[in-house]
Amino acid sequence: MNKRFTWHSNLHVKFDTGPLIIKGNVMAIDNAHWPSLPLDAWQDTYDTLHQWSQVVGKIRLSLTPWINHSWHVPLYVTTRGLTTSPIPYDTRAFEIDFDFIDHRLIITTTEGEDRTFPLKPMSVSTFYYKLMKALDELDIEVHIWTIPVELPDPVQRFPDNKEQASYDPVAVERFWQALLQVHRVFTHFRAYFLGKVSPVHFFWGAFDLAVTRFSGRTAPKHPGGVPNCADWVMEEAYSHEVSSAGFWPGAGLGEAAFYAYAYPQPDNFSDYTAQPAAAYYHKDLGEFILPYEAVRTAEDPDAALLDFLQSTYEAAAELSGWDRDALERKTEPGISKS
DSSP, rough: OOOOOSSSSEEEEEEESSSSSEETTTTOOOGGGOOOOOOHHHHHHHHHHHHHHHHHHHHHHSSSSSOOGGSSSSSOSSSEEEOOEEEEEHHHHHHHEEEETTEEEEEETTTSOEEEEEHHHHHHHHHHHHHHHHHTTTTOOOOOOOSOSSSSSOOGGGGGSSSSOOHHHHHHHHHHHHHHHHHHHHHHHHTBBOSBOOOOOOEETTTTEEEEEEEEEEEOOOOOOOOSOOHHHHHHTTTTEEEEEEEEOOTTTSSOOEEEEEEETTTTTTGSSSTTTOOOTTTTEEEEEHHHHHTTTSSSSHHHHHHHHHHHHHHHHOOOOOOOOHBBBBOOOOOOOO
């Protein structure tokens, strides 16, 4: 299929009770629900929360069987924050949740036990020891590699990091609210693909929400080189040809943004015209970028983001010769009313 999707029909039904607008089969949310996320306003909190999430994520990593492309390690967006989902432990299971409404870390088990502590300004070291103590009280023994990953050197081990200790609950809640909106649109975009496609999941290594489509073909060996991450991990993650998109707060870029890339990158990929107009190709990152602010302030944020996702996917699929007729849904993935 060579034509781009028309994501919205001409049907507009606006409710008097709020900003929800029905457009065809897509529920478009007024951009009041897309909060402002200036990176410099919460950089210290972001840096701290990033490492807290790595502590939690590595606990899941250490106890969960390896699934292709590291799909066993991410966190998932919830109605209150982020979760590990159930982690197996012998015949039991437990779950670790970031609650960004009441600002607590919560551990629950299948035996009905729980432990919790407040999320407030504290060092990465304090967070690490609090979490390990709580797990020990629940008779859960776990050992993790305590060096942060995907962060530039020098980095400190979690137990030694007493410098990063910020937590602004308002900023964190705004970030989570943005994740909710992005997750919603990514999930809709995901539904248009019939081939292998990842869940919409939150990778704590780069602190990004991502969704990835696969052509079904194998890919050349990835060169690796990601800070504090073994090359074989990247080789396995990119064992097959992908078109991937995501959202992150903007570390290394300076502003929150969406990204899209292809692996392997086909010839002339960087010359493809991505939509909307604010999108551009970042030569240093090797990715298409769409500033979050451009989406947040768009007349229709959903449409702007979907245009970016679809146009950058088409760049990868067309230039790499994907079998689009076999891989793409031909009809709208409507929501069942039954």
